């Protein structure tokens with residue numbers, strides 16, 4: 298009975314903590330006020346500029362509000378539509394510099410440049426502001442709170458549930474759970490992921506937290522180092538991802554035992570230990586999250602590592618649009634043509650969002666693989682686990698191992 | 714714990730190797746972004 302009460306209390310506290318965080322995070326009021334100071338597009342009076350861009354247009358663009366570009370798109374150097382020479386804005390007989398710039402803005406100018414690189418000829422793109430604001434705003438805020446919330450939840454879980462102990466009498470006998478090579482792959486993955494997570498957060502959050510704390514000079518060093526680590530350690534992560542997929546996928550296909558395991562909540566809150574094979578349903582979820590999200594992070598990361606060479610989003614959006622899903626979900630029709638820079642912006646956002654999700658999941662994994670469960674770390678530490686631990690958490694796997702050992706001549710290592 | 718140590722060392726080795734190899738293959742930002750006629754102080 299006491300356990301049940303503890304669980305209910307835990308749930309209530311978790312919900313309250315979540316609501317508290319959410320109330321902190323909503324920046325709605327500020328934005329609403331800013332928005333009202335700008336007149337809606339239809340009412341913008343351009344007579345003072347002779348039909349050209351006004352301050353209001355500029356403010357709207359900076360705030361990422363919708364801007365009707367028609368009045369400018371047609372105005373790219375046609376002498377007919379230019380102001381007369383004698384008028385205030387009538388420079389260079391209608392082929393004025395502003396027209397040239399407008400031509401560049403709408404990709405109508407013939408640009409030749411010495412600079413190499415795929416996107417060198419795009420001199421202006423105007424979709425950067427919403428990206429910058431999103432990156433500094435919701436991405437950073439919600440991402441940060443997701444990680445803090447996860448840590449808070451784990452701390453709460455530890456207080457309520459405590460460490461998952463080995464229930465039965467320890468046998469003193471140990472059985473091999475992971476071979477050297479498997480543990481090498483795991484630590485290649487884990488070490489690189491943690492480095493990537495930390496250096497990624499340094500890059501995203503440095504401006505907001507580290508520069509105010511340590512100054513520009515110190516952050517410049519930190520940022521340069523972080524960037525080097527982030528770019529180059531990524532290869533170890535990708536290699537390790539392939540390794541653990543090849544080594545462990547065979548143990549991670551869902552089956553009937555998973556349903557029973559999930560129905561019992563993994564036995565985390567009493568009710569005995571549900572049977573499990575080498576990996577239980579919870580671990581399978583960790584495995585597939587790591588694979589699917591890890592691959593997505595890797596692909597978007599490669600797109601960022603080789604700027605403009607591997608654009609992903611225009612094509613993806615086109616495919617999504619044909620399914621009609623984005624419109625059904627209220628996103629409207631997604632953009633199918635974009636500047637190279639916009640491609641990079643989407644890659645950055647996707648890379649960061651998926652990383653935040655995987656980091657939160659992995660925090661829980663690290664918890665249960667170390668302080669959260671007695672005897673678990675040994676599996677990845679020296680590869681040998683206490684037999685009683687194995688019987689409690691992976692009963693079907695132990696039976697399998699025993700059977701194999703029984704068949705093999707004594708002293709011989711069982712063939713995998 | 715040897716496997717763990719090997720894993721961590723491998724991360725460092727792969728990182729340095731990747732940096733060197735990509736640079737050799739012409740993937741440095743300098744080679745990607747500047748044309749030969751650009752004036753650039755190395």
Ligand code: HEM
Pocket residue numbers: 474483486487488490491541575576579580581583584587659662663666667673674675676677678
């Ligand atoms: C200090 C950090 C970490 C510790 C202490 C740790 C610990 C462990 C342990 C003990 C196991 C074996 C569980 C068992 O015997 O069944 C394991 C498995 C695994 N680890 Fe980690 N790990 C860490 C970091 C990571 C990271 C960063 C990732 C991925 C990015 C990762 C991915 C996996 C996967 C996919 C498995 C197999 C599935 C599972 O058991 O959940 N681990 N880890």
